[in-house]
Amino acid sequence: MGEALKEKVMNATEKKILLTAFEPFGGETVNPSLEAMLAMTGVEFPGAVLTVLELPVDRFRAVEMTSARLRLLRPDAVIMLGLAIARYRITPERVAINVDDYRIPDNAGNQPAGEPIIEGGPVGYLSTLPIRAITERLLKARIPAAISNTAGTYLCNRLFYGVMHVIATEQLPTLGGFIHVPYMHEQALNKYPDVPSLARETIVEAVRLAIDVTLGIERRKDAG
Ligand code: PCA
Numbered sequence: 001m002g003e004a005l006k007e008k009v010m011n012a013t014e015k016k017i018l019l020t021a022f023e024p025f026g027g028e029t030v031n032p033s034l035e036a037m038l039a040m041t042g043v044e045f046p047g048a049v050l051t052v053l054e055l056p057v058d059r060f061r062a063v064e065m066t067s068a069r070l071r072l073l074r075p076d077a078v079i080m081l082g083l084a085i086a087r088y089r090i091t092p093e094r095v096a097i098n099v100d101d102y103r104i105p106d107n108a109g110n111q112p113a114g115e116p117i118i119e120g121g122p123v124g125y126l127s128t129l130p131i132r133a134i135t136e137r138l139l140k141a142r143i144p145a146a147i148s149n150t151a152g153t154y155l156c157n158r159l160f161y162g163v164m165h166v167i168a169t170e171q172l173p174t175l176g177g178f179i180h181v182p183y184m185h186e187q188a189l190n191k192y193p194d195v196p197s198l199a200r201e202t203i204v205e206a207v208r209l210a211i212d213v214t215l216g217i218e219r220r221k222d223a224g
Contacts, residue, residue: 015048015215016075018174019207020066022082022155025057025107032184033081035200036207043208048215051075057155059100059110063162070163070172077175077214078163079129081207082156084148084180088196090138090206091148092131093178096161097124101153117161125164129177134213143206144198151178179210 021037024030037052053069055062070078084091098121100112131147138145151157160178167174181203188197212219 013047015077016051016073017045017048017211017215018051018053018066018069018073018075018078019211020053020055020078020080020159022055022057022062023107025155026085026104028083028187030184030187031083032181032187032200032203033083035184036181036204037081039204040207040211045211045215046217048076048217050211055159057107059102059106059108059112059155059158061108062155062159063166066159066163067166070166070174071170074172075174077129078167078177079207079210079214080156080159080163080176080178082159082178082180084152084156084182086195087148087180087182089144089146089182090198090203090210091146091180092129092134092210093127093148093151093156093160093180094131095124095126095149096151096157096164096178097153098122098161099153100158103154106155117158118165121161121165125161125168127160127177128164128167128175129210129214131177134179134210137209137213138206141205141209143202143209145206148180151180156180175214179207181206 021033102111105111183197184200
């Protein structure tokens with residue numbers, strides 16, 4: 001067997017995971033979700049291949065770009081990341097709702113007020129990621145975490161809903177879900193009134209652990 005073919009056969013059992021994060025928005029120069037996603041490109045996930053995708057904070061393009069990548073890659077899981085301002089913890093989201101209602105315009109100037117994401121679509125989609133196991137794993141690592149019951153009504157909820165809709169209607173073999181992360185400390189330093197934040201390394205570690213749990217990876221250094 002040729003080397004290239006051998007490699008292909010060996011990789012056939014590897015799991016594929018797609019990780020997305022958003023560009024900065026709302027006057028910020030960084031987005032902690034993007035920082036965490038980029039940090040993951042240097043991490044090895046045994047038995048898995050990670051693909052990352054940076055998304056624009058654009059009502060239409062974010063879902064389109066992710067859907068296109070999903071159809072091509074057909075990954076085992078897609079984990080979508082975003083910033084949730086004013087949260088104290090890493091929050092795996094339980095549900096996406098069929099509502100677009102933006103407090104501020106997106107980076108392309110769209111600001112829908114109470115519109116459905118998919119006309120006639122289901123009211124909501126539940127995450128199919130192991131959100132409870134992820135949350136428990138983070139808490140065990142002493143990282144503040146909790147399941148959230150609302151992803152809001154801005155871009156993150158729209159991406160989550162739009163992607164779950166594609167997975168459901170096109171019967172893709174992909175588990176999907178969204179995880180919100182808080183500000184990093186350096187973003188919160190000069191903000192009034194006070195806003196909660198976590199250390200960059202904590203957010204990075206949380207995302208790494210969430211991927212591990214989703215893929216069923218146990219690392220020796222995490223034990224105990
Ligand atoms: N957070 C926003 C959109 C982009 C991001 O990182 C949200 O929570 O909807």
